[in-house]
Amino acid sequence: MGLTLIVLIVIVVACGALFCVRNGTRTPPDFHFTSVELPLGITLLGTLLLGCVPGDLAAWLGHAPIGRMLRRGLNRQSESCPAKGVGHA
Secondary structure, eight states: OHHHHHHHHHHHHHHHHHHHHHTOOEEOOBOSSOBOOEEHHHHHHHHHHHHHHHHHHHHHHHHHHHHHHHHHHHHHHHHHSOOTTSSOO
């Protein structure tokens, strides 16, 4: 598992570097208060990260309380209902 993860990370980093090299055209993204000339590849990858990180964080924060509630409910049910057929003749 560890080696597979390392190989996957190396492949993703290599693809990102190749993407940035192939899209070297400079573009001026406008931030409404300033404008900076950056290579197109870096601009696209940066926007992707700026969208994915908050989106993943929001999804995790929204899912974590639901998971805790479900686990609590399952724990309560398992404590109140003993398993059928276990230890009974």
